[in-house]
Amino acid sequence: MKRIYLDHNSTTPVRPEVLKIAEPFTKNLYGNPSSVHSFGREAREAIDIARVHIASSINASDSTEIFFTSGGTESDNLAIRGILNNEDIDAHIITTQIEHNAVLDTCDALTKEKSIRVTYVKPDKNGLISSKAIKDAIKDNTKLISVILGNNEIGTVQSISAISSFCKEIGILFHTDAVQALGKIKIDVQKDNIDLLSGSGHKINAPKGIGFLYARKNTPLNAILTGGGQEQNIRSGTENVPGIVALGEACRILNTEGKELWDNVLKLRNRLESEVCQKIPDVQIIGDKEHRLPGTSNIGFSNAEGETLLIRLDLEGIAVSTGSACSSGSTEPSHVLLSMDLPQNLVRGSLRFSLGWGSTDEDIDYLMNKLPDAVEKVRKISPNNGP
Amino acid sequence: MNNGNYHYNSTVLSHIASPQNVGVIEDADFIGKGTNPSCGDEVELYIKTEGEVIVDAKIKILGCGAITASMSLLTNLLMGESIYNARKISSENIEGSLGGLPKHKRHCSKLAYRVLQNALNKSKKD
Secondary structure, X not given: OOOEEOEOOOOOOOOHHHHHHHHXXXXXXXXXXXXXXXXXXXXXXXXXXXXXXXXXXXXOOOHHHEEEEOOHHHHHHHHHHHOOOOOOOOOEEEEEOOOOHHHHHHHHHHHHHOOOEEEEEOOOOOOOOOHHHHHHOOOOOEEEEEOOOEOOOOOEEOOHHHHHHHHHHHOOEEEEEOOOOOOOOOOOOOOOOOOEEXXXXXXXXXXXXXXXXXXXXXXXXXXXXXXXXXXXXXXXOOOOHHHHHHHHHHHHHHHHHHHHHHHHHHHHHHHHHHHHHHHOOOEEEEOOOOOEOOOEEEEEEOOOOHHHHHHHHHHOOEEOEEOEEEEOOEEEEOHHHHHOOOOHHHHHOXXXXXXXXXXXXXXXXXXXXXHHHHHHHHHHOOOOOOO | OOOOOOOOOHHHHHHHHOOOOEOOOOOOOEEEEEXXXXXXXXXXXXXXXXXXXXXXXXXXXXXXXXXXXXXXXHHHHHOOOEHHHHOOOOHHHHHHHOOOOOHHHHHHHHHHHHHHHHHHOOEOOO
């Protein structure tokens, strides 16, 4: 059966050129970068090159501002936990209701572990965060503001520079979870006054299990793991050399070809949305249409259940995600969609289509060949439709 | 929360792909409706009898894959069955006939059971 992958926000395929450059580091180039001998030196050298490509992808002023981690979740944990000192027992953090769980659950845990207080700023109905709402939430003891750059579910891109500029003025640290945005939109940590930024490999066609945290020079950051003191004592643990090399190569490719790639993906995404709106009645595109990642489309199909639609598409070989999954007797609609106060009918029938490297017009042809029928069939069995 | 057993088996998937006996019976003898308030699933069950025997059963569903499969399977269990035996169908029977549901979806077979009970306890003939 033909298989179409429209779930690039979940994870992406590893590009062959990325795999090719990383593979020797799983074979003959197996040295530990901390070793003094030649085996170690060649691994260290490869890591340093990767670090430069990554720094360049976000315009960091120095590659030593890049710290490798196991992925986006660890980077978010390191950023949020790492900036807190022992004396910060009742510091205040501002974040948003549309963050990834890596940020939300870390903040939540800190309210229990310490007496950290957290303000979760609500988005508007288009999934945008107002910089004024963030500013209004600032207290005397606000230590960190963390705002997701590109949302994983609806793709909305926040105007973070409006927020980070007053953070800089007041002296509050600014972190952004850029896991979904990295490589897809222009990021400039210097111009945008970003102190901390999380990135991940497997969202940009590198393997799973590798990510990084950018921390601007002199940002006070404490390790959350203790051990061998790798990564300037910030992240102990022998470096994932093949993963780092792969992530570096993925960034290098995007630094040169990213614009062309995402311009094409944007055209495909726009085609998908216009055809869905044309061919299927009672649908609504969720999230701000202008400030959005190029490959993400979240569409609400009224009077249909997202999970049932997802399975029907899956049985046709089409992979997508849903924002609504009923679990343990209670629907767990995505916290992102809930925070936008959307009608329940849309939330429960929401599907996320996410495109990326390798997506083609043929994928959209195939999807549009199957989707209208799948939606019609799911709607047909609904009590709200006639017999 | 993904705790391992998250995927539907092939029997469940085939019911989701082709739900059995979808529709409404205008002159049904028994009608059951049910919702799961917390998850918002809405289901309707229509039963037509001749004497004590169920000759037709139809369903309408707005809900997830597990409730779709549970209701679809239930109609198969009901067809040709006596009302007496239909009353004895449990959520375990439904789930068992489906070959099991993921743990976090078991409440769906319970909703199917409740709708059946709701139908049988409130006959249109009463």
